[in-house]
Amino acid sequence: MEEQMTFWDHLDVLRGSIIRVLVAAAVMGVGVFFLKDYIFDIVLWPRCSDFPTYRLLGAEDFQIKLVNTALTEQFMIHMKVSLIVGLLVASPYIIYILFRFISPALYDNERRASIRLVGAAYGMFMVGIVINYFLIFPLTVRFLGTYSVSSEVETMLTLSSYVDTLLLMSLVFGIVFEIPVIAWLLARFGMLKAEWMSQYRRHAIVAILVLAAVITPTADIMTLIVVSLPIWLLYEISIWIVHFTNKKDSLEEVQETDSDTDTAPEIIDPEAVN
Numbered sequence: 001m002e003e004q005m006t007f008w009d010h011l012d013v014l015r016g017s018i019i020r021v022l023v024a025a026a027v028m029g030v031g032v033f034f035l036k037d038y039i040f041d042i043v044l045w046p047r048c049s050d051f052p053t054y055r056l057l058g059a060e061d062f063q064i065k066l067v068n069t070a071l072t073e074q075f076m077i078h079m080k081v082s083l084i085v086g087l088l089v090a091s092p093y094i095i096y097i098l099f100r101f102i103s104p105a106l107y108d109n110e111r112r113a114s115i116r117l118v119g120a121a122y123g124m125f126m127v128g129i130v131i132n133y134f135l136i137f138p139l140t141v142r143f144l145g146t147y148s149v150s151s152e153v154e155t156m157l158t159l160s161s162y163v164d165t166l167l168l169m170s171l172v173f174g175i176v177f178e179i180p181v182i183a184w185l186l187a188r189f190g191m192l193k194a195e196w197m198s199q200y201r202r203h204a205i206v207a208i209l210v211l212a213a214v215i216t217p218t219a220d221i222m223t224l225i226v227v228s229l230p231i232w233l234l235y236e237i238s239i240w241i242v243h244f245t246n247k248k249d250s251l252e253e254v255q256e257t258d259s260d261t262d263t264a265p266e267i268i269d270p271e272a273v274n
Helices: 007-033 036-047 052-057 073-105 108-146 159-176 179-188 194-199 201-215 221-262
Strands: none
Touching: 007 073, 036 073, 036 108, 036 159, 052 108, 073 108, 073 159, 108 159, 108 179, 108 221, 159 201, 179 221, 194 201, 194 221, 201 221
């Protein structure tokens, strides 16, 4: 029989897992740090008209100039971007280490469900980052970076403003793309019904438009629609997911009820036997 681990044994395993996570993030961050030219070519690409999204939309030629306003700004931004990109690159290994620490406490069915849940959440988060980089962020940068109240005012965005906006919007859209996963979880716990989501679809569309306006504070109606469309599609997909989850749960409840009825012991009346 396998010996049960004590509280201190669990702490040792947790400490080892945390050390592995930190080492993996540090190694990847250092690796990304030395790929400065390649990484910042990707980060700064959306400020130029040769970006694929602009070419597909037939946008006019433009280039947004970025400036540095502090002595240590470029180095600190280099460090920040290296750390975050390093975390993204190391994230599959980090998730594996954390899951390996938690999985012994789970049953087999819980372990399988957790793998599907974590995989779906991670995949949707990465899809949100990609959608933001190739669609949402370029449209926002082009509008705000080329917007001018007067020809006498020259627009020069700071490097920190550009990078911080990219990182923040990537995080926001990574979280927004978790809507189907969250909807599935709530449906599994019986806290969400597809009928409710369909009933309040109009309210959800208004909320999506408000959210899109907050994420991309532009006066361009096309940008607002382009930003709102992926979120609305996520909501419709969530309705479909919740519908089939509710249906599956109902079938399982019916099967359990039928199974309990079939296996119920027959009650014999003693007087009838006598």
